[in-house]
Amino acid sequence: MAFSALQLSMHTLEQLRSGALAGTVRLQLACGLTEFPPEIFDLADSLEILDLSGNALSTLPEDLPRLHKLRVLFCSNNRFTLLPAVLGACPALSMIGFKSNRIREVPAAALQPALRWLILTDNCLTALPPTIGHCTGLQKLMLAGNQLGALPAELAACTGLELLRIAANRLTALPAWLLAMPRLAWLAYAGNPFSAADEAAAAAEATPDPIAWPRLEMAQRLGEGASGVIHEAVLRQTAPHGDTAAQPVAVKLFKGAMTSDGLPRCELAACLGAGSHPNLIPLLGEVIGHPDGLHGCVMALIDPDFRNLAGPPSLASCTRDVYAAGKAFSQTALLRLAHGIAAAAGHLHQRGIMHGDLYAHNILHTSRGDALLGDFGAASLYAPGGAQGEALERLEVRAFGLLLGELVERCADLDASVLARLGELQGRCVQPVPGARPVFEDVARQLALEL
Template identity: 65%
Template sequence: MTAGRPPGGGRTAGEGAATPTTLDLLCSGQLAGARRLALRCELTEFPREIFALADTLEELDLSGNALSTLPEDLARLHRLRVLFCSNNHFTELPAALGRCGSLEMIGFKANRIRTLPAEALPPALRWLILTDNEIDALPPAIGRCTQIQKLMLAGNRLQTLPPELAGCRALELLRISANRLDGLPDWLPALPRLAWLAFAGNPFDERAEAAAVEAAAIPRVDWQRLSLHGKLGEGASGVIHRADWAQEDGSVLAVAVKLFKGEVTSDGWPHSEMAACIAAGTHPNLIAVEGRVQDHPDGRSGLVLSLVDPRFRNLAGPPSLDSCTRDVYADDASWPVTTALRLASGIASAAAQLHARGIVHGDLYAHNILWDGEGNALLGDFGAASFLPPDNANQALALQRIEARAFGLLLGELRSRCRPASNADHAVLERWAELERRCTQPQVAERPRLAEIASALATA
């Protein structure tokens, strides 16, 4: 029997002449030349047959197995760029990873990892996912990962961040929510390319979170008054249903109900997302929170939200493995300058209100914006939102200027897809390009605040 292969080749009892599994095809040599391989078949050991793909294999997904080690000679997969081993039984990030010269993206979400050895960090690393583990410290060697752009560490036991992380000047997205941090180091907001930061669910942020929710009183909605219908969508933090809300006067209001899951997500805790939604307030470019669900039979938390018109759709798709930190737009995505300006102005105004209420969105991306094709837009998905430190004004301002960079990158994406129709349009785009430059400049302290950005767009 092949090492690590489940009895019966992964076939279900009673199948008879079952369809060959991916593992069967691999072992028989029928996957020769494959660039991508995914194996989910209760593996307890790494199948050595994978090495037969060494000259072609670039993406390997071993998530959802029972692995706890990888072979010491993993570097024989010399073309391997992406490795996923989430939902396995690892307690240590394997040192063999560090010897894989082409490895750029590593995902070990939801294991039991406590130790992150310095030698496990490959030289070409750009994207590291260690969400939902038991890591209490990062090695100083993390500072040598000068190409890293995404670092996802939500749901661990970190109490501090090593100062060497300041050497990761290419870092653009950092998730450190749901850890045990008592504060953020002052060098963190000064990273020149950092644009998307989530830090909710740490002791210092939870105090601000609780105060904000208490101050933002919203109606409680009895579960018995809600009638759920079809599912509108589902994300890592919860499920959104279309629902009818029975009013006191006998009328019925069509709404959306988001019921939160309890598990930590790549962004942090669902309860932090709920708190930010509640504290965000009313704004024409935010999805309105109508109430908070109470007395759910399973004790689940939930929000009653305004129902979004179905003509609204996502402005773009999320980043891909290749784009890493940048959204993926449809090939034909383009719009008039006036349309783009209306959209950008509305989102800037919404983000400015969040900042004024002590919230940073943390994930200000086109894929989190719903729009109707005419420039009307809604900023959604508060899963990465965090509360600004109320007792550290300088740091709070620096954190807002991180989000200014995210907005500047969005401006560039919108501007590059504009269809100017007149000299006036070209003049607007020139002013827009200058605003984009100010938002994305590496000197964080010189970036404009979102209120200033919103004002500039409103008069463009």
């Protein structure tokens, strides 16, 4: 899953030491640090967000709690082997990011109940302390790319947990208590031993058209996400009479590295297995023969009338997308958009695919309510049918319910009776007992009646 990047100007040690940064709220230093600069403590009365990613740190000072206003700490891409226990003593700290270190252990003392967002992606963890169950304020937990063989049962006490990333670990099963958590809406677990058989079966059934690299003429970059880069391109086709036709397309080339959601190969498998649906971005084939061995897929080039529905969550919003100021929908557009996404999600679940990141920032839309669901970076595969498959679908229905609520909030001309019915549907989708939520087929059917 994406989130709004921390927009900081890169600072320098010279600025810090000269006092030029006095009173700053946000500080970012990436200059090969091997020790925590003591001058940071001069900012104790103002500093709230500290980013020390991209250095060579392995420890933090024991008096770190002197930064009594510190809310957010990023120390990704450093050399930590232990999550510093002192973090648990920082009075205001609610977001911790230690992605891509070498962390093997999380001491119980490092965690505190006020923690909302914990990022430990791409480390070497084999276990979490049972005391994580004391973090009752936890909303986001990102653990993809570790060596976890199980989740502590005490995590079930974190009833506010909404997003969980456990892809690419060593889990042998999804615990039943996990699928019963009342607020969990976004889950990614691909690339674990328990999901390997389903992923292999999906790969065997997928029959994408192979598109040789020489047939593609790459053009401008359209965008870049955690898992890959998307380019505009031209696909050369040879017509029966020997002429060459050109088709505008979009090409996503996967980076091959671990992302916060999981492994790009799992994303590719979900893309290939998703099939065709009017509210999914059409997939034309799989790239073969890239000179650097990269994997990729070729998609239809989307009409420029389509725009992102919202931006990803910010540090402040945590699990909720950020909409442009003044964003509004007509009743017709809202209903078309909501129905299209519910139908697309239902289609995916019929094929044993949980999107895992059903958010507005992964939806393209037009002012008319046309909608396309994209970005399978957090997708997970399962065998359709059975109790677990239905539980996974009802989990994702909660994500849709939250989306529906956001759309309704931004529609000023809803007929009172329609508003009442949508409110009732939204309430059923997000209610805390997962087994009592509707499935996507029922949601799409009710929305179709409103069109």
